[in-house]
Amino acid sequence: MASHKRPARKPRQAYHHGNLRRALLDEALAIIRVEGVSGVKLREIGARIGVSRTALYRHFADKDALLAAVSTEGFRTLRQELTSAWRAEGRADDAFRAMGVAYVRFAVANPSHYRVMFGGALASETPDPELAAEGEGAFRALVDALVELQRDGMIRGDDPMLMATYVWSLVHGMAMLAIDGRLHQQGAVEGLLQYAFDRLRTGIAASPGVDSTPARST
Amino acid sequence: MASHKRPARKPRQAYHHGNLRRALLDEALAIIRVEGVSGVKLREIGARIGVSRTALYRHFADKDALLAAVSTEGFRTLRQELTSAWRAEGRADDAFRAMGVAYVRFAVANPSHYRVMFGGALASETPDPELAAEGEGAFRALVDALVELQRDGMIRGDDPMLMATYVWSLVHGMAMLAIDGRLHQQGAVEGLLQYAFDRLRTGIAASPGVDSTPARST
DNA sequence: ACCTGAACACCGTTCAAGT
DNA sequence: ACCTGAACACCGTTCAAGT
Numbered sequence: 001m002a003s004h005k006r007p008a009r010k011p012r013q014a015y016h017h018g019n020l021r022r023a024l025l026d027e028a029l030a031i032i033r034v035e036g037v038s039g040v041k042l043r044e045i046g047a048r049i050g051v052s053r054t055a056l057y058r059h060f061a062d063k064d065a066l067l068a069a070v071s072t073e074g075f076r077t078l079r080q081e082l083t084s085a086w087r088a089e090g091r092a093d094d095a096f097r098a099m100g101v102a103y104v105r106f107a108v109a110n111p112s113h114y115r116v117m118f119g120g121a122l123a124s125e126t127p128d129p130e131l132a133a134e135g136e137g138a139f140r141a142l143v144d145a146l147v148e149l150q151r152d153g154m155i156r157g158d159d160p161m162l163m164a165t166y167v168w169s170l171v172h173g174m175a176m177l178a179i180d181g182r183l184h185q186q187g188a189v190e191g192l193l194q195y196a197f198d199r200l201r202t203g204i205a206a207s208p209g210v211d212s213t214p215a216r217s218t
Numbered sequence: 219m220a221s222h223k224r225p226a227r228k229p230r231q232a233y234h235h236g237n238l239r240r241a242l243l244d245e246a247l248a249i250i251r252v253e254g255v256s257g258v259k260l261r262e263i264g265a266r267i268g269v270s271r272t273a274l275y276r277h278f279a280d281k282d283a284l285l286a287a288v289s290t291e292g293f294r295t296l297r298q299e300l301t302s303a304w305r306a307e308g309r310a311d312d313a314f315r316a317m318g319v320a321y322v323r324f325a326v327a328n329p330s331h332y333r334v335m336f337g338g339a340l341a342s343e344t345p346d347p348e349l350a351a352e353g354e355g356a357f358r359a360l361v362d363a364l365v366e367l368q369r370d371g372m373i374r375g376d377d378p379m380l381m382a383t384y385v386w387s388l389v390h391g392m393a394m395l396a397i398d399g400r401l402h403q404q405g406a407v408e409g410l411l412q413y414a415f416d417r418l419r420t421g422i423a424a425s426p427g428v429d430s431t432p433a434r435s436t
Numbered sequence: 437a438c439c440t441g442a443a444c445a446c447c448g449t450t451c452a453a454g455t
Numbered sequence: 456a457c458c459t460g461a462a463c464a465c466c467g468t469t470c471a472a473g474t
Contacts, residue, residue, distance in 0.1 A: 020457090042447075053447095054460085058458075063447095111341075115337075115338060122400065123397065162413050165406075166410065169410070169414065172394060176336060177390065179341065181341040192380065192387070196384050260467065275468080276439075
């Protein structure tokens with residue numbers, strides 16, 4: 001019906017309400033959500049906000065820097081969702097599983113955004129330190145949860161960093177396969193998540209006999 | 219020293235020795251290896267081979283189709299390396315671990331190629347059926363190995379497809395984190411691989427008491 | 437059948453100029 | 456300080472024409 005070949009423009013004469021950087025980020029995110037990363041064009045972003053296509057260069061070095069900032073925001077959101085799942089579910093076994101579910105859910109709900117986050121921007125020539133920090137922050141949420149589980153004697157006492165990397169690999173892999181469309185069957189994601197956490201939990205359970213509750217006397 | 223701003227050209231007058239498609243694929247792969255996916259330009263490929271930049275359209279619908287073919291080749295190679303590791307190491311526990319190592323090694327040795335393979339081409343509007351088939355072929359190699367391990371009573375008897383998806387998620391996740399440069403420490407990849415397979419193996423071990431060797435009498 | 441050169445549309449980026 | 460429009464370089468793709 002409506003010919004929305006050309007997006008709605010708001011031809012302001014200038015952009016003077018403070019945070020153009022914020023507006024640019026929001027618009028980039030909106031485009032990524034609907035059209036994917038390939039839909040992100042500087043002209044398009046500018047037109048939607050009502051700003052010249054080169055206004056962006058006042059706030060970002062180039063397009064890659066904009067996408068790096070988008071990634072950074074993604075990791076911040078991801079970390080928040082992980083920690084809130086961990087806290088809401090009681091900081092124990094169930095909460096650990098809930099964190100994993102929250103992780104994969106984030107990826108499935110924001111596939112293009114997630115793809116940008118792991119698209120190799122960090123491995124590029126000019127790695128963004130802020131992006132690296134935020135990525136490590138999300139990782140940290142996982143490490144912290146594992147340390148708590150260890151303190152309560154629920155899982156093995158291995159190096160938490162190593163354990164976290166192991167768990168992260170698993171959830172990251174499931175997330176990627178899911179958004180790549182490689183989990184065809186109905187309910188495949190939920191089934192995989194349940195199976196994976198059962199197997200994972202068995203694999204990292206505290207060794208029998210090496211219980212954390214101190215052996216009484218000797 | 220040498221000014222190699224402009225790549226060497228082989229200005230043949232025509233390309234008449236049969237397989238231009240093969241040459242295009244090889245050249246694309248060579249560029250991906252050295253300069254990454256963003257370095258793949260139709261003009262560049264044509265110039266290197268000594269052919270017009272539009273000659274490609276006789277063999278591929280467009281650039282995406284070329285990259286899909288590159289992905290397809292990647293999955294074929296990956297499957298070969300997986301099955302050869304499985305066979306070479308004796309088709310048992312050690313061989314299973316060797317498969318995982320071979321998987322991650324492939325990704326680390328060919329990071330850009332691996333990224334193309336999982337870059338979302340399959341989840342695109344026009345999924346390539348040949349690519350899908352080859353991807354499932356590599357997956358199949360993993361399923362087959364698991365079925366053999368089950369037959370020998372070495373691992374749990376869960377649905378092999380589900381188990382394979384679980385294992386694939388893990389190795390895929392490790393591969394991605396490795397090539398994303400998120401495993402900073404010296405020897406981090408090897409350490410992670412060893413730890414991961416120990417934990418994985420524990421998690422999917424055949425349940426004690428549900429041994430595969432038939433209980434003698436009763 | 438296969439390949440070519442010219443032309444087109446599109447996009448990131450630069451820059452001198454405006455306020 | 457922040458923003459703009461014109462211009463430039465680059466790239467995928469189309470197409471009429473060659474052999």
